[in-house]
Amino acid sequence: MVRDRSLSGRTFTAVVHVVMVFVLLITLLPVIHVISISFSSAAAINRGEVGLWPVELSISAYTAIFSTGNVPRSFMNSIYYTVLGTVINMVLTTMMAYPLSRPHLTFRKFYNVLILITMFFSGGLIPTFLTVRNLGLYDTVWAVVLPGAISTWNLIIMRTFFMNLPVELEESAQLDGANDLTIFSRIILPLSKASIATITLFYAVSHWNNWFNAMIYFKSSKSYPLQTILRSIVINNEMSEEMQVDEVIDSVSAEGIKYSTLVVSMVPMLVVYPFIQKYFVKGVMIGSLKG
Numbered sequence: 001m002v003r004d005r006s007l008s009g010r011t012f013t014a015v016v017h018v019v020m021v022f023v024l025l026i027t028l029l030p031v032i033h034v035i036s037i038s039f040s041s042a043a044a045i046n047r048g049e050v051g052l053w054p055v056e057l058s059i060s061a062y063t064a065i066f067s068t069g070n071v072p073r074s075f076m077n078s079i080y081y082t083v084l085g086t087v088i089n090m091v092l093t094t095m096m097a098y099p100l101s102r103p104h105l106t107f108r109k110f111y112n113v114l115i116l117i118t119m120f121f122s123g124g125l126i127p128t129f130l131t132v133r134n135l136g137l138y139d140t141v142w143a144v145v146l147p148g149a150i151s152t153w154n155l156i157i158m159r160t161f162f163m164n165l166p167v168e169l170e171e172s173a174q175l176d177g178a179n180d181l182t183i184f185s186r187i188i189l190p191l192s193k194a195s196i197a198t199i200t201l202f203y204a205v206s207h208w209n210n211w212f213n214a215m216i217y218f219k220s221s222k223s224y225p226l227q228t229i230l231r232s233i234v235i236n237n238e239m240s241e242e243m244q245v246d247e248v249i250d251s252v253s254a255e256g257i258k259y260s261t262l263v264v265s266m267v268p269m270l271v272v273y274p275f276i277q278k279y280f281v282k283g284v285m286i287g288s289l290k291g
Contacts, residue, residue: 061256
């Protein structure tokens, strides 16, 4: 790569670095502030002394949320829904994207048009709710993982990625006697790690952040994921109801409870991302190109 050493080139590089630092700061500072409040004492929080560093370091808020049943249970619910939903998403998306990427598929263009239409039109909330209820899925885990089993956008990205793979690999495997399932599982999928990792992250984040479906499809709060509980705590200020122990809430700051729950909800995604980060950029870009 040849660097532009002209004045305009150096100026442009400097501006890019300044903008990147600015974006980094406005992204990180709110997160740092949230973490600082969660580790500060109730007195310091109530006095408004907490900035970007914890004041009177305390873990009482974390002790409070983990000493009650609702938050730990909802945390495990979120993990369960995310893992189950993401597995279903990836199995169905890859198995549908592969045949749609093959030029010899009968009515291939017709299927692609039908799928594309679903990006712009949907049945709406009430018809979807009625469908879930009539299928007997209401108040079950399947109500939150099956309605969005395939994302049209992710399907198109995966299909485009499969279309970019050399067709010679498939032809060589067919000459050696491999069937479609063997080609898909032993050739296509191993070559698609970057795209699979990226789409998996998209699906996992979507499931982890989903609070609305649980709120309308579950009767009991015991089935709620962490994000639904967090919404009640942060927006509706339903501390006592969601935490279930008034004495615990009285011993710590309400703001501390809110922010510590928020930090707990961020941890899984922050832990998972570094392991697939090396595939992420490549996976995002590679499915957007054809040819």
